[in-house]
Amino acid sequence: MNLSEVFGLLKQKKKIALLSYLVAGYPDLDTSYKAFDVLLEQGSDMIEIGYPFSDPVADGPTIQEAHTVALQNGITHKDIFDLSKSLKQKYKDKPFLLMTYFNPIYKMGLDKFFKEAKESGIDGFIIPDLPTEEAQGVKESIESMGLSLVMLLAPTSFKNNRVKSVCEMSSDFVYMVSITGITGARDKLPIESIKEYTTNYRKHCHKPIVLGFGISSKEHIDTLKQYVDGVVVGSHFVKSLKKEGLEGLKKEVKKLSEATYL
Numbered sequence: 001m002n003l004s005e006v007f008g009l010l011k012q013k014k015k016i017a018l019l020s021y022l023v024a025g026y027p028d029l030d031t032s033y034k035a036f037d038v039l040l041e042q043g044s045d046m047i048e049i050g051y052p053f054s055d056p057v058a059d060g061p062t063i064q065e066a067h068t069v070a071l072q073n074g075i076t077h078k079d080i081f082d083l084s085k086s087l088k089q090k091y092k093d094k095p096f097l098l099m100t101y102f103n104p105i106y107k108m109g110l111d112k113f114f115k116e117a118k119e120s121g122i123d124g125f126i127i128p129d130l131p132t133e134e135a136q137g138v139k140e141s142i143e144s145m146g147l148s149l150v151m152l153l154a155p156t157s158f159k160n161n162r163v164k165s166v167c168e169m170s171s172d173f174v175y176m177v178s179i180t181g182i183t184g185a186r187d188k189l190p191i192e193s194i195k196e197y198t199t200n201y202r203k204h205c206h207k208p209i210v211l212g213f214g215i216s217s218k219e220h221i222d223t224l225k226q227y228v229d230g231v232v233v234g235s236h237f238v239k240s241l242k243k244e245g246l247e248g249l250k251k252e253v254k255k256l257s258e259a260t261y262l
Contacts, residue, residue, distance in 0.1 A: 001093050003046075003124060003148050003172035007208045007229055010045060014262045016221075017230030018043060019210055020237055020253060021099065023050035023066035024083055025075030027242065032070075033083060035241055038250050040091045043257025047087075048126065048232065051080055051100035058128040062235040062242075077104070081120035088121025095123040097150065102130050102138075110141045117147070124148030126175060132165045139169055148172045153209075155179065155193065158200055167205035174205065175232065178213045189214050191223055198227040221259040231260070 001009075010017055020039040025032050039047050052070035056063065084096055098117055105113045105127070117125070124147055130138060132151060142149045148171035155177065157163055166174060176197065178189055194211065201209055211224060212232030221231055233256055240252045 001095070003095050006045065006095055007173065010230075015045075016225045016228060016260045016262070017045040017208075017210060018253075018257050018260050019046045019048055019097070019212075019230055019232045020044035021048035021050060021232060021234030022237055022241065023052055023063065023070050024080045025052055025070035025073050026050075026066040026238070027069060028073055029075065029079060029083075031241075031246070033086065034246055035249060036083065036087055037090075038246055039237070039253055040087065040094055042250055042253035043260075044094070044253060045230070045260075046095040046097060048097045048099045048234070049080065049084060049122075050234075051098055051104060053101045053104065056101065060235060062238050066238050077108070077116075081116055081122075084117075084122055085120040096121050097124045097126055097148075098122045099126040099128070102127050105138075110138060114142055114145050114147060118145050122147070124150055124171065126150045126152070128152055132162065132169045135169045139171070143171060150175050152177055153201070155197060158197060163201055163204040167207055170207055173208040173210055173229065174201075176201065176209045176211045176228070178211050178215070189220055189224075194224065195227055218255055218259040221256060225260060225262060 022035050036047060052067045052075050054071060056067045088096060125142060139149045151166045151170040151174060153166045153174050153176045157166060178194055198209060208229035210230035210232055211228045215231050215233050216236035224231060237249060237252060241249045
């Protein structure tokens, strides 16, 4: 099932997508397998597998720490793809997105990286440091394999009239960033601004929008779900896993998944 089909199915169910993120290999490889399994078992519609990287510039302290720990654990490219392949055998209908910075892709070579990712069950890519101006070749390489590129749309993009180019470069949906800055769970979100962004976005692009950065509670989702087609929860789940282990993570995923019904 491709990403567009998933959004169509969720619409029929009167539900927005819960896209859940964790870093592969955090807090260790074995627990990481179990944690992604919890995300999928407890109602995540898609998962975003964080590829550990030494300089995750778009991420806040919580996810930066997870990257550091995973790298200290010696997590390799093979470990990440083995994790994805193993999970995909159990969850064939759930889309898997790989969130990676561009350096690991460039180092291996685009076609080789995307081919290996596809063979491991990855359906698409979020590459936060890839600007639209340099994305064409990447998009062509990804889409030639039947995979999806998800571009990020920042609040500043509306001032710079970049909505159209981001929309065109995104294969199936756009990842809208809720705030200017880095990832991290927040108590409050700029709801009025988000409402304005989404209204503006719909004038220029008809692809689904998934909102990320800062979403950490049922109340956030209850407020946002009338404006967006999905939400990304990352730092909150990383924090839950660190503080309360797999049981704590299970409770939080279930609660936020239930909140995504309209």
